[in-house]
Amino acid sequence: MKGFRILNKIIAVGFGLFAMALVAVLLIYGQGFDPASSGDGLPTEAPELYQQACAQCHGKRGEGVVNVTPTLRGRGLPPERIKAQIQKGSVKMPAFPFIQGETLERLARYVSGLK
Numbered sequence: 001m002k003g004f005r006i007l008n009k010i011i012a013v014g015f016g017l018f019a020m021a022l023v024a025v026l027l028i029y030g031q032g033f034d035p036a037s038s039g040d041g042l043p044t045e046a047p048e049l050y051q052q053a054c055a056q057c058h059g060k061r062g063e064g065v066v067n068v069t070p071t072l073r074g075r076g077l078p079p080e081r082i083k084a085q086i087q088k089g090s091v092k093m094p095a096f097p098f099i100q101g102e103t104l105e106r107l108a109r110y111v112s113g114l115k
Protein backbone atom coordinates (compact mmCIF):
# COMPACT_ATOMS: atom_id res chain seq x y z
CA MET A 1 0.00 0.00 0.00
CA LYS A 2 3.01 2.30 -0.41
CA GLY A 3 1.54 3.98 -3.48
CA PHE A 4 -1.49 5.10 -1.52
CA ARG A 5 0.61 6.77 1.18
CA ILE A 6 2.47 8.86 -1.40
CA LEU A 7 -0.82 9.78 -2.99
CA ASN A 8 -2.18 10.84 0.40
CA LYS A 9 0.87 13.03 0.95
CA ILE A 10 0.49 14.68 -2.43
CA ILE A 11 -3.16 15.36 -1.69
CA ALA A 12 -2.33 16.72 1.78
CA VAL A 13 0.40 19.04 0.48
CA GLY A 14 -1.77 20.16 -2.42
CA PHE A 15 -4.63 20.92 -0.07
CA GLY A 16 -2.32 22.84 2.26
CA LEU A 17 -1.04 25.00 -0.59
CA PHE A 18 -4.58 25.60 -1.81
CA ALA A 19 -5.68 26.69 1.66
CA MET A 20 -2.74 29.08 1.96
CA ALA A 21 -3.44 30.59 -1.45
CA LEU A 22 -7.10 31.01 -0.50
CA VAL A 23 -6.19 32.84 2.71
CA ALA A 24 -3.79 35.12 0.80
CA VAL A 25 -6.42 35.97 -1.82
CA LEU A 26 -9.03 36.66 0.87
CA LEU A 27 -6.63 38.93 2.75
CA ILE A 28 -5.73 40.94 -0.37
CA TYR A 29 -9.33 41.28 -1.56
CA GLY A 30 -10.52 41.96 1.98
CA GLN A 31 -8.38 45.09 2.09
CA GLY A 32 -9.53 46.31 -1.30
CA PHE A 33 -13.20 45.93 -0.48
CA ASP A 34 -13.12 47.50 2.98
CA PRO A 35 -16.16 49.81 2.84
CA ALA A 36 -14.64 52.10 5.49
CA SER A 37 -11.40 52.63 3.61
CA SER A 38 -10.43 56.11 2.50
CA GLY A 39 -7.77 54.74 0.17
CA ASP A 40 -4.51 56.49 -0.56
CA GLY A 41 -3.23 55.61 2.92
CA LEU A 42 -5.36 58.32 4.53
CA PRO A 43 -6.87 57.88 8.00
CA THR A 44 -10.52 56.76 8.21
CA GLU A 45 -11.51 58.77 11.29
CA ALA A 46 -13.17 62.01 10.18
CA PRO A 47 -11.20 64.53 12.31
CA GLU A 48 -7.82 63.06 11.31
CA LEU A 49 -8.89 62.69 7.68
CA TYR A 50 -10.07 66.31 7.60
CA GLN A 51 -6.73 67.50 9.00
CA GLN A 52 -4.78 65.58 6.36
CA ALA A 53 -6.95 66.08 3.29
CA CYS A 54 -8.82 69.38 3.79
CA ALA A 55 -7.21 71.55 6.46
CA GLN A 56 -4.40 72.87 4.29
CA CYS A 57 -7.00 74.68 2.18
CA HIS A 58 -10.02 75.15 4.44
CA GLY A 59 -8.16 75.75 7.71
CA LYS A 60 -7.62 73.53 10.73
CA ARG A 61 -11.13 74.24 12.01
CA GLY A 62 -12.87 74.93 8.70
CA GLU A 63 -12.47 78.70 9.06
CA GLY A 64 -11.47 79.01 5.40
CA VAL A 65 -9.03 81.51 3.91
CA VAL A 66 -10.37 84.93 2.94
CA ASN A 67 -10.76 85.21 -0.85
CA VAL A 68 -9.24 81.75 -1.34
CA THR A 69 -11.41 79.02 0.19
CA PRO A 70 -14.93 79.17 1.63
CA THR A 71 -15.57 78.85 5.36
CA LEU A 72 -17.00 75.42 6.18
CA ARG A 73 -17.66 75.74 9.91
CA GLY A 74 -20.80 77.18 11.43
CA ARG A 75 -22.77 77.07 8.18
CA GLY A 76 -24.60 73.80 8.67
CA LEU A 77 -23.86 72.78 5.08
CA PRO A 78 -25.98 69.72 4.20
CA PRO A 79 -23.92 66.49 4.29
CA GLU A 80 -25.25 65.60 0.80
CA ARG A 81 -23.74 68.75 -0.66
CA ILE A 82 -20.42 68.16 1.14
CA LYS A 83 -20.32 64.59 -0.14
CA ALA A 84 -20.88 65.71 -3.73
CA GLN A 85 -18.13 68.32 -3.39
CA ILE A 86 -15.66 65.74 -2.01
CA GLN A 87 -16.47 63.26 -4.78
CA LYS A 88 -16.54 65.67 -7.72
CA GLY A 89 -14.36 68.55 -6.62
CA SER A 90 -14.75 71.89 -8.41
CA VAL A 91 -12.76 74.52 -10.25
CA LYS A 92 -10.07 75.02 -7.62
CA MET A 93 -10.75 72.04 -5.39
CA PRO A 94 -9.50 68.56 -6.30
CA ALA A 95 -11.92 65.63 -6.15
CA PHE A 96 -11.30 62.91 -3.60
CA PRO A 97 -12.90 59.88 -5.34
CA PHE A 98 -11.02 57.47 -3.09
CA ILE A 99 -12.86 58.72 0.02
CA GLN A 100 -15.86 56.41 -0.01
CA GLY A 101 -18.55 54.60 1.91
CA GLU A 102 -18.76 54.99 5.65
CA THR A 103 -15.61 57.16 5.68
CA LEU A 104 -17.25 59.62 3.28
CA GLU A 105 -20.45 59.67 5.37
CA ARG A 106 -18.53 60.37 8.56
CA LEU A 107 -16.38 63.08 6.97
CA ALA A 108 -19.46 64.83 5.53
CA ARG A 109 -21.24 64.73 8.90
CA TYR A 110 -18.09 65.99 10.62
CA VAL A 111 -17.68 68.95 8.23
CA SER A 112 -21.41 69.70 8.40
CA GLY A 113 -21.19 69.83 12.19
CA LEU A 114 -18.06 72.03 12.45
CA LYS A 115 -18.88 74.92 14.80
Ligand code: HEC
Nearest residue numbers: 053054057068069070082085086090091092093094096111
Ligand atom coordinates in the same frame (compact mmCIF):
# COMPACT_ATOMS: atom_id res chain seq x y z
C1 HEC B 1 -6.49 72.53 -2.89
C2 HEC B 1 -7.34 73.18 -1.91
C3 HEC B 1 -8.56 72.43 -1.39
C4 HEC B 1 -8.58 71.22 -0.74
C5 HEC B 1 -7.44 70.26 -0.46
C6 HEC B 1 -9.97 71.00 -0.35
N1 HEC B 1 -10.74 72.04 -0.78
FE1 HEC B 1 -12.74 72.23 -0.54
N2 HEC B 1 -12.76 73.91 -1.68
C7 HEC B 1 -11.62 74.53 -2.17
C8 HEC B 1 -12.04 75.71 -2.93
C9 HEC B 1 -11.09 76.68 -3.63
C10 HEC B 1 -13.44 75.75 -2.87
C11 HEC B 1 -14.39 76.78 -3.53
C12 HEC B 1 -14.92 76.23 -4.83
C13 HEC B 1 -13.90 76.38 -5.93
O1 HEC B 1 -13.39 77.49 -6.15
O2 HEC B 1 -13.59 75.37 -6.58
C14 HEC B 1 -13.87 74.60 -2.07
C15 HEC B 1 -15.18 74.30 -1.77
C16 HEC B 1 -15.58 73.34 -0.88
C17 HEC B 1 -16.94 73.11 -0.45
C18 HEC B 1 -18.18 73.89 -0.90
C19 HEC B 1 -18.41 75.00 0.08
C20 HEC B 1 -19.60 75.84 -0.28
O3 HEC B 1 -19.62 76.99 0.16
O4 HEC B 1 -20.49 75.34 -0.95
C21 HEC B 1 -16.92 72.09 0.45
C22 HEC B 1 -18.12 71.50 1.18
C23 HEC B 1 -15.55 71.65 0.56
N3 HEC B 1 -14.77 72.42 -0.26
C24 HEC B 1 -15.13 70.62 1.37
C25 HEC B 1 -13.83 70.10 1.34
C26 HEC B 1 -13.44 68.90 2.04
C27 HEC B 1 -14.34 68.09 2.95
C28 HEC B 1 -12.13 68.68 1.76
C29 HEC B 1 -11.27 67.52 2.18
C30 HEC B 1 -11.69 66.22 1.74
C31 HEC B 1 -11.70 69.77 0.87
N4 HEC B 1 -12.76 70.59 0.65
C32 HEC B 1 -10.41 69.91 0.36
C33 HEC B 1 -10.31 74.14 -2.00
C34 HEC B 1 -9.91 72.93 -1.42
